[in-house]
Amino acid sequence: MTVLVFGATGQVGNALADLPDVIALGRAEADLSMPETCRAAIKTAMPDLVINAAAFTDVDGAEAEEELAQIINAEAPAAMAQSCAALNIPLVHISTDYVFDGSGQAPRKPDAPTGPLGAYGRSKLAGEEALRAAGGPHAILRTSWVFDGSGKNFVTTMLRLGAARDRLSIVADQIGGPTPADALAKACMQIGQHLCETPGDSGTYHFAGQPDVSWAGFARTIFQTAGLACVVEDIATSAYPTPAKRPLNSRLDCRRMNAVFGLSRPDWRAHLAAYLSSVKGP
Numbered sequence: 001m002t003v004l005v006f007g008a009t010g011q012v013g014n015a016l017a018d019l020p021d022v023i024a025l026g027r028a029e030a031d032l033s034m035p036e037t038c039r040a041a042i043k044t045a046m047p048d049l050v051i052n053a054a055a056f057t058d059v060d061g062a063e064a065e066e067e068l069a070q071i072i073n074a075e076a077p078a079a080m081a082q083s084c085a086a087l088n089i090p091l092v093h094i095s096t097d098y099v100f101d102g103s104g105q106a107p108r109k110p111d112a113p114t115g116p117l118g119a120y121g122r123s124k125l126a127g128e129e130a131l132r133a134a135g136g137p138h139a140i141l142r143t144s145w146v147f148d149g150s151g152k153n154f155v156t157t158m159l160r161l162g163a164a165r166d167r168l169s170i171v172a173d174q175i176g177g178p179t180p181a182d183a184l185a186k187a188c189m190q191i192g193q194h195l196c197e198t199p200g201d202s203g204t205y206h207f208a209g210q211p212d213v214s215w216a217g218f219a220r221t222i223f224q225t226a227g228l229a230c231v232v233e234d235i236a237t238s239a240y241p242t243p244a245k246r247p248l249n250s251r252l253d254c255r256r257m258n259a260v261f262g263l264s265r266p267d268w269r270a271h272l273a274a275y276l277s278s279v280k281g282p
Contacts, residue, residue, distance in 0.1 A: 003192065004047035006030055006038065006080070007054025011151040012094060015185035016053060023047065032056075032076035033068060042083040049192040050084050052077055052093045053185075059098070059120045060243040066119035073123035078130035085136025090195035090202075092188045097144040097176060097208075099125040102247020105175075107212075109253040110142070110204040118244040128204070137199035139191045141184075144208045144250045145218075147268075148181040149275030154215070158222045162230035172216035172234035176250030177208030180271035187263050194261055201260050206252035209268035221269060226276050 001021055007013035008024035017024035023045055030041045032054050042050060056062060056072040077093055084091040098121035099114045116122045131138050147153040161168055187207050195201060213221070216234045223230045237246060257263050 002047040003049045004045045005051045011148045011181035013053040015182045032072040035076040035079035038079045039083045050091045051188050062120040063243045069123040074126035077127040081131045081134035085134040090137040092139045092192045095142045097250040102249045107251035107253035137202050140204040142206050143179045144176040145178040162228040167231045169233045169235045170216040170219045172214045178268040179209040183266035205257045206254045208252045210265040
C-alpha cells in the first residue's frame with residue numbers, strides 16, 4: 001500500500017516518513033499555501049491512502065495572518081479532499097482541540113458542539129467542514145499537545161529552559177492530553193488502512209495521550225524524568241497573556257476511536273521517557 005503524506009517536516013510527518021511505503025512531501029514538493037500543488041501531488045502519486053499532517057500551527061501568528069492560516073488549514077485540505085473523493089482514496093486529516101471553546105471540565109466527544117476561540121481554531125474547523133463536504137472516505141483526527149523528543153514543542157522547550165533556569169512559571173489551569181508524535185503517526189496509518197477496507201467508518205475521531213494533565217504538571221514530569229532540578233510555579237492563564245486565547249479544557253473523549261479502530265490512548269509518560277532515553281543514548 002502506497003501512502004502519500006503531506007507535512008514531512010512536522011513532528012507527525014517526520015514520524016510517518018520513517019514508515020515503509022510512505023511518500024512524504026515537505027513544503028518544497030507541496031506548498032499548502034498553493035492548494036493546487038496538493039491536487040497535483042495526489043494525481044501524480046495515485047496513492048492508496050493520503051494523510052495530511054501539515055498545518056499552519058502558529059496559534060498566535062494566526063491572529064495576524066488569518067488569511068494564510070485559512071489557505072493552509074482549510075483551502076489546502078479542501079483540495080486534498082476533493083481530489084481524494086474523485087479517486088475514492090481515503091484521507092486521514094489531523095485536526096485539533098482548538099475547534100472547541102475549552103469550557104467546562106468534561107472531555108469533549110467527537111460530536112460535541114464546536115466553538116473556536118481564535119483564528120487558528122476557525123481555520124482548522126473550516127478544514128474539517130471541507131473534508132466532510134467533499135464526500136469521500138475520510139477520518140478527521142482531532143488531537144492535542146503533540147510532542148516528540150527533537151522538534152519544536154513543549155517538551156524540547158522545557159528541557160532547554162529547565163537546564164538554564166532554577167524556576168519557571170507555568171500555566172496550571174489549562175488541562176489536556178499530551179500526545180506522542182510517533183503514537184499519533186501509527187494511529188493515522190492504522191486508521192487509514194482500516195478505511196481502505198471499511199470506508200463506511202468515515203467520520204470524526206479523537207486521539208490524545210493519557211493521563212490528562214496541566215501544562216505545569218506536564219513540565220514537572222518532564223523535569224523529573226530528565227533529572228532536572230528546575231522548580232515549577234503554578235500560574236493562571238490570565239497571568240501569561242498571549243495574542244490568541246487558549247482553551248482551558250482540552251480534554252478529549254477518545255472512546256469512539258477505541259470502539260471503531262481498537263486504538264487506546266497512549267501513556268505519554270512512557271513515550272516521554274523513551275524520547276529522553278534516545279536523546280541521552282546508551
